[in-house]
Structure formats: structure tokens, C-alpha cells
Amino acid sequence: MMWPNFFLQEEERMGTRGRGSGAKRRKVLTDEQEGKIKLAFFVAIVGVTLTVLAVGTEFWVELNTYKANHTSICEAAHYGLWKFCYKKLWVEDVEEKRGTCGPAELPGEANCSYFKFFTTGENAHIFQRTTKKELNITAAVLSLLSITLMAMGSLCITMALSKGVEFLLKPASFFFIISGVMVFVSLEIFRHSVRWLITSNQSVPLEYEYSWSVVCAVAAGAILIFGGGCFILLSLPFSPRKPWEYCLKGQSGGTS
Numbered sequence: 001m002m003w004p005n006f007f008l009q010e011e012e013r014m015g016t017r018g019r020g021s022g023a024k025r026r027k028v029l030t031d032e033q034e035g036k037i038k039l040a041f042f043v044a045i046v047g048v049t050l051t052v053l054a055v056g057t058e059f060w061v062e063l064n065t066y067k068a069n070h071t072s073i074c075e076a077a078h079y080g081l082w083k084f085c086y087k088k089l090w091v092e093d094v095e096e097k098r099g100t101c102g103p104a105e106l107p108g109e110a111n112c113s114y115f116k117f118f119t120t121g122e123n124a125h126i127f128q129r130t131t132k133k134e135l136n137i138t139a140a141v142l143s144l145l146s147i148t149l150m151a152m153g154s155l156c157i158t159m160a161l162s163k164g165v166e167f168l169l170k171p172a173s174f175f176f177i178i179s180g181v182m183v184f185v186s187l188e189i190f191r192h193s194v195r196w197l198i199t200s201n202q203s204v205p206l207e208y209e210y211s212w213s214v215v216c217a218v219a220a221g222a223i224l225i226f227g228g229g230c231f232i233l234l235s236l237p238f239s240p241r242k243p244w245e246y247c248l249k250g251q252s253g254g255t256s
Contacts, residue, residue: 028165028166037160043230044223047226050223051146052147053216055144059078059080059212060213061078061211062076063076063127065100065205066100066207067094080213081136083112084113085112085113086111088108089106094106129200129201139193142182142186142189143186146178149176156168169235172228177229180220180221180224180228194208
């Protein structure tokens with residue numbers, strides 16, 4: 001009930017102020033401010049899109065076995081926050097200089113399934129290694145929370161543009177910055193989960209490398225923090241390019 005009442009009072013106040021000139025409502029934001037906000041919002045949307053792409057794909061890390069002599073098939077695996085895939089690749093498709101099987105994007109027989117620790121609570125076993133479900137679940141939950149904060153920040157910017165108000169830029173900036181930080185925290189936790197998996201068993205020689213989903217997540221976190229910083233600058237009472245003008249105005253007002 002607080003938000004509708006506030007906007008209703010704001011519209012009545014603006015309408016009362018503009019009655020003398022025949023205007024029913026005057027927007028607080030100028031066209032220049034709206035353009036800057038839309039540009040910063042576009043940057044933030046790019047970060048949101050990259051986050052959703054990273055969270056929804058299973059190419060966070062690739063696990064590659066070593067190629068064996070006189071065999072035509074080698075095994076690899078890749079997984080993300082929600083599911084993992086085993087792949088059988090043809091050795092002839094793998095580069096000759098490469099000692100391990102992969103990359104996972106090569107054509108082959110794939111068998112994908114979701115992690116059981118989201119349903120039955122069981123750890124997954126990949127190449128005789130065991131995951132640590134607490135770390136994987138924490139990384140997944142943090143990624144979902146970050147997306148929720150992004151949605152809240154986007155809602156604030158949409159309302160700020162539609163209602164012509166500026167005070168919603170600050171909460172939106174905090175939502176985007178915190179969501180970007182949470183993306184980086186989720187990446188760090190996922191990195192620890194990968195290290196735990198690799199060191200859980202050394203019987204099968206294995207190499208691992210982070211894939212393009214992690215690159216998307218890193219770029220998304222940086223873009224979200226940058227977009228949130230832009231909203232903070234746009235919410236300041238003076239132009240971020242000329243802060244000294246605001247200080248001069250304050251000094252001249254004090255001397256008079």
C-alpha cells in the first residue's frame with residue numbers, strides 16, 4: 001500500500017504545481033537523464049543475460065581423461081551447476097598434439113543427467129571421484145539469489161523510467177552491485193567444489209579446464225557491478241563529470 005499511495009501523492013503534487021501553466025503532470029527526469037538511465041540499463045541487461053546463460057548451461061568445467069594407445073574412443077565429461085554430461089569422443093577428432101580427450105564441444109555420444117543432490121541428496125560420482133554436494137548446492141543457490149536481485153533491480157529501473165522519478169536508482173544500483181558480487185562468490189565456491197572433486201580420488205589420471213560458461217559468469221559479474229556503479233553516479237545530485245560545480249554552488253550559497 002505504501003508504493004501506490006506515494007506515486008498517487010507524487011502525481012497530485014506535480015499536477016497541482018503545473019495547473020498554472022495548464023499542465024496536468026510534469027516529469028522529474030529530463031530527456032538527457034532518461035537517455036543515460038536507459039544506456040546504463042542496457043549495460044545491466046547485458047549482465048543479466050550473460051548470468052542467465054551461464055547459470056542455465058553445463059559448460060562450467062570440463063574433465064578430460066588421457067588418450068590411450070591403440071584405442072578409437074576416449075572419455076570426457078563436463079558439468080555446471082545443475083547437471084553433468086559424459087561424452088565418448090572419437091580419438092581421430094581430437095588434435096594429435098593434445099594428450100587428453102576433448103574439448104567437450106566435439107561430436108560424440110553424450111549422456112546427460114541432473115545432479116541427484118537436488119532430489120535425493122546423493123553425491124555424484126564422476127570418473128571415480130565424488131562431489132561435495134554442500135559446495136555445489138551453495139553455488140547454485142547463490143546464483144539463483146543473484147538472478148532474483150537482478151530482477152528486483154530491473155523492476156526499480158522500469159518504475160523509475162515509467163514514473164519519471166529518480167530515487168529508485170539507488171536501490172537498483174545496490175541490487176545490481178550485490179548481484180554481481182554474488183556471481184563472483186558463486187564462482188569461487190564452484191572453484192572449490194571442482195578442487196574437492198579432483199582431489200577426492202587420484203586413481204584415474206584426469207585433467208580439467210574451465211569452459212565458456214565460466215567466462216560468461218565472470219563477464220556478467222563485472223558488467224553488473226559496473227552497471228550498478230553507473231546508477232549510483234546518475235542518482236547523485238550533481239553531474240559526475242563536473243563535481244566541482246556542485247561544490248561551488250554550495251560555497252556561493254553559504255557566503256550569501
